[in-house]
Amino acid sequence: KAGVTQTPRYLIKTRGQQVTLSCSPISGHRSVSWYQQTPGQGLQFLFEYFSETQRNKGNFPGRFSGRQFSNSRSEMNVSTLELGDSALYLCASSRGGTSEYREQYFGPGTRLTVT
Amino acid sequence: AQSVAQPEDQVNVAEGNPLTVKCTYSVSGNPYLFWYVQYPNRGLQFLLKYITGDNLVKGSYGFEAEFNKSQTSFHLKKPSALVSDSALYFCAVRGSSRNRDDKIIFGKGTRLHILP
Numbered sequence: 287k288a289g290v291t292q293t294p295r296y297l298i299k300t301r302g303q304q305v306t307l308s309c310s311p312i313s314g315h316r317s318v319s320w321y322q323q324t325p326g327q328g329l330q331f332l333f334e335y336f337s338e339t340q341r342n343k344g345n346f347p348g349r350f351s352g353r354q355f356s357n358s359r360s361e362m363n364v365s366t367l368e369l370g371d372s373a374l375y376l377c378a379s380s381r382g383g384t385s386e387y388r389e390q391y392f393g394p395g396t397r398l399t400v401t
Numbered sequence: 402a403q404s405v406a407q408p409e410d411q412v413n414v415a416e417g418n419p420l421t422v423k424c425t426y427s428v429s430g431n432p433y434l435f436w437y438v439q440y441p442n443r444g445l446q447f448l449l450k451y452i453t454g455d456n457l458v459k460g461s462y463g464f465e466a467e468f469n470k471s472q473t474s475f476h477l478k479k480p481s482a483l484v485s486d487s488a489l490y491f492c493a494v495r496g497s498s499r500n501r502d503d504k505i506i507f508g509k510g511t512r513l514h515i516l517p
Binding site: 391 | 433435437443444445446447450452491495503504505506507508509510
């Protein structure tokens with residue numbers, strides 16, 4: 287079974303631009319979550335989607351948004367990029383539903399650098 | 402609000418010695434607890450989880466974790482460390498959706514160095 291894939295793997299953007307990151311979950315997984323990983327803050331939860339609905343949201347500004355498609359693929363968008371948005375963005379999938387106990391499977395991440 | 406703490410940024414252990422990586426949590430109701438590991442240049446991998454039942458949970462690569470409800474802890478352990486265990490370890494907690502406390506929260510991570 288193919289793992290979670292994320293595209294692109296690396297991205298360099300300029301302050302003020304916007305960016306869209308893509309995630310394809312493991313086949314059969316309907317829940318997708320997004321995280322921001324930085325050396326100082328660790329792993330911070332952005333949002334979780336299940337069946338095209340946002341189920342949970344972390345404490346990030348409205349510049350961060352996401353969506354999930356009917357095939358469970360997900361995208362996240364960051365508008366008006368700031369230098370502090372430079373991070374590794376991780377996507378994770380799980381079978382989802384109301385099964386909060388299910389473990390997540392992580393993709394390799396997209397390394398975003400804002401200059 | 403739920404939270405998770407990994408009090409040690411780094412743990413150094415000699416190869417062959419037992420290791421412990423600490424994790425404490427706060428959540429409404431019964432917790433779901435997880436440990437993940439991030440090897441250099443590799444993605445996060447699931448190690449083990451506690452849902453209910455036996456307080457001692459066994460996982461991948463010989464790791465185990467002990468759930469202690471009274472101390473709200475979920476420490477990761479291994480009887481004999483290997484150099485290949487050197488990695489970044491994350492503890493995570495999630496509550497039940499019934500308590501509206503079901504976001505998954507990760508600790509800041511503990512870097513484990515196994516010294517040959």
